[in-house]
Amino acid sequence: MLMRPAELAAIRAGDVDLAFRRWERPRLRVGTRMRTAVGLVEITSVDRVPVKSLTAADARRAGAASLAALRQGLDRLHQDRPVYRIGLRYAGVDPRHALREAVPDAAEIDAIIAWLDRLDRASPTGPWTRATLLLIDELPATRAPDLAQRMGWDTPSFKQNVRKLKERGLTESLDIGYRLSARGAAVLDHEGHPRQARSRSVPEPGLPLPHIGAAATRALTAHGVVRLEQVAGLSEGEVRAWHGVGPYALGRLRTALDEAGLAFRDDTGAEPEPS
Template sequence: MLFKAKMLERIGRGEVTLSFRRWAKPTVRAGGTLRTAAGVLAIDSIERMDLDAVSAGDVHAAGYASREELARDLRPGGELYRIAFHVAGKDPRENLRENDTLDPGEIEALREALAKLDRAGSWTNTALSMIAERDGRTAAEMVERLDMEKLTLKRKIRQLKELGLTESLAVGYRLSPRGHAFVKGNRQES
């Protein structure tokens, strides 16, 4: 479930607590969580409903001025779902990627994690080096050198993000403080 940047800001401030999505099948479930730039969202409930049954209060809680404005934002196909959520806390990856003090054991653990990601073909060190060269490096700029499709590379870079090594920017990626510490420490120990 993706949100536009302006909506994420309002979610982070607690102004938006509902979302409406059209899906063939829901991609979230009640009791689950969703990591976003606004923090971790706890999914309180999800229910299928008709657009004409959406109340004015729900329209406002979803961040819209009118049902018509909400309807314009919905994709055309699928069933309409009402998703209630609240911000449950910060994204745990934030603390992880800010940790720039890595001991040799942590560097070795990251090497092992990257080796697992490289099982189907070596790409992690090249990707990290390319991102380290310049903040804002995009997947489109990296695909040729890494010999993979853009969507595949984006998925793979999310794996680096899970390890706290990269951050997504509005356009492209950059190394996190942890990523910089790993790249530096990995060079020193090699």
Template sequence: MLFRREVLEGIAGGRIDRVFRVWAQPRVRAGSTQRTWAGIIVIDSVTAVTPEEITEQDALRSGFKSRAALLTALSKSTKEGGYHRVMLHLGGPDPRSELAGNADLTDQELADLKAALDAIDTRSRRAPWTREVLRLIEEHPGLRALDLAERLDRDKLPFKADVRRLKALGLTESLETGYRLSPRGKALMTYLRTSTE
């Protein structure tokens, strides 16, 4: 489930505790979580609703100025299906963010990260890619995923999946558009350059 920046800010600030989606079938379920730059979003409930069941309170607590504005936004959806109310809350910080922010790494931690990249590259069905993707993100912070993928002659979705693997190690951070190296990622790149000289 994608969230606009202002919605995530509202969730983090406690002003937003629900969103509405048009789905043929719910795409999330109660108890599931989603990692975002604002933190871990916890899904509390998912309920199919009719337009008549959507209240003014629903609109205000989902970031809209009025019920009419919310219903107008929902009616403009190009997706097939019915309306769903998704109740949610911020569960806490994304542990990857804390990991990513730590650039004070020991030589052993840096060697372990290098070994993790080597293992990913070894298991890859194609040529080694981890350092190339990190270098590309380092050289082009904020560049769209599609543009980064095209520079490597790759499709966008598999490229984004690879970046998520690097993010899980705390090496990259998602921006509103594109990515950048995290402080941890920058420390690793410096280490990789000095260890190959």
């Protein structure tokens, strides 16, 4: 079930706990936990409902501007299909987040290596796991199509394989591309692979940027902003003026700053800009 970034953020905040979809038949089961950009979202109910039964409260709980807007959205496509009312709740952080930062012990590394070997043996195109991990380590935050081209694969196949590595906490998805996790680095180091990342300088300590979308990420990194502490040195107006930074990205930055005890620089006392 696809959900927009703003919708996911509202679910996490507890402002949205319903969604409405037109399906030929239910596509989700109660109790299903979906992995999303904001963490786990659990399906609490799935009920077929008549459009006429929808209420203003339903619209509000689904994050729609009004009951009319909710109905109009449902009437845009597939009007011949029934409407399903889906209950949602934020169910916590994705457990893979903690996993990828946990450096495995010797026994865990042996198990991961055995699993990687099985993937390589089962591949009709030959071994790929270490080459993919090394490529992501060499080129973090690089577009998946560019990485796929380097591997000689089509983009969907490349993404599918990277998802397998992500399930074991070996890689992390970014707004643009991927990066190797501490867990993945430990496996490559254990096997003695020549990693270019070893020669890189240690990154500046601090809090990473939240997921704010590819366009906004490009805008911030183009200005040298890669840590949350750097955002706190800027005013909201400055960041808003950068091409690619929209309301969703600003909202995510505000939330991340607040959770870290930080805030945008206050420019209320500055002289107003000329009109």
